[in-house]
Amino acid sequence: MNxxxxxxxxxxxxxxxxxxxxYLYGVSPSIGRLYCLLFFSDxxxxxxxxxxxxxxxxxxxxxxxxxxxxxxMVEKTWKKGVRKDLYxxxxxxxxxxxxxxxxxxRSALTMNTSAIKKTLSELQQLLANxxxxxxxxxxxxxxIEKLERWVEYYGWLGKLIDSFETKEILDFIPIEEKKE
Numbered sequence: 001m002n003x004x005x006x007x008x009x010x011x012x013x014x015x016x017x018x019x020x021x022x023y024l025y026g027v028s029p030s031i032g033r034l035y036c037l038l039f040f041s042d043x044x045x046x047x048x049x050x051x052x053x054x055x056x057x058x059x060x061x062x063x064x065x066x067x068x069x070x071x072x073m074v075e076k077t078w079k080k081g082v083r084k085d086l087y088x089x090x091x092x093x094x095x096x097x098x099x100x101x102x103x104x105x106r107s108a109l110t111m112n113t114s115a116i117k118k119t120l121s122e123l124q125q126l127l128a129n130x131x132x133x134x135x136x137x138x139x140x141x142x143x144i145e146k147l148e149r150w151v152e153y154y155g156w157l158g159k160l161i162d163s164f165e166t167k168e169i170l171d172f173i174p175i176e177e178k179k180e
Contacts, residue, residue: 011036011040014036015032015033015036015037015040018032018035018036019031019032019033019035019036020032022035025071025073025100026104027067027068027071030054030056030060030064031064031067031068033054034050034054034056034061034064034065034068035068035073035074035089037050037053037054038050038068038074038087038088038089039089041088044077044079044086044087044088045086045087045088046082046084046085046086046087047061047062047065047084047085047087048084050065050087065087068087071096071100072090072095072096072099072100073089073090073096074087074088074089074090075087075088075090094175098164098165098167101161101164102161102164102165105157105161106161109154109157109158109161112150112154113151113154116147116150116151116154117151119143119147120144120147120148120151123140123143123144123147124144126140127140127141127144
């Protein structure tokens with residue numbers, strides 16, 4: 001195997017691993033391959049260059065790039081004399097994780113907390129109704145106790161998310177600088 005083949009084989013290993021785990025970001029492996037193409041590219045690429053390299057349709061490529069832009073994993077860049085949009089990988093992996101983590105988890109936290117609070121209110125109404133049977137009261141009270149523990153958990157999770165947004169998490173788990 002020559003040096004170029006060895007380089008390509010090592011890149012392919014990373015590309016396959018990353019693309020298979022892109023579901024963590026809610027995207028398909030093909031979008032992961034696009035991300036890795038940009039990551040390993042030594043220059044910004046146009047949609048046409050990416051389409052040609054990956055063999056994707058223009059519509060699929062456009063959607064994939066838009067998805068990566070929304071996730072802040074890639075960004076548009078400019079180069080004098082080039083009329084087409086150029087794209088590069090957003091190189092700040094830590095910030096990208098913070099942004100993604102906080103956006104996704106804050107959304108889930110809000111949705112779950114809202115559902116739990118509404119349910120707690122309805123269960124309290126059941127308990128307050130004198131016509132509610134003893135069996136339903138017993139189950140409602142048990143549900144309230146369980147859901148109140150979830151409210152405590154979501155309070156903690158909210159603080160964790162806040163620590164990512166403010167970067168206070170770095171006080172506990174600092175980013176280690178590369179030693180030269």
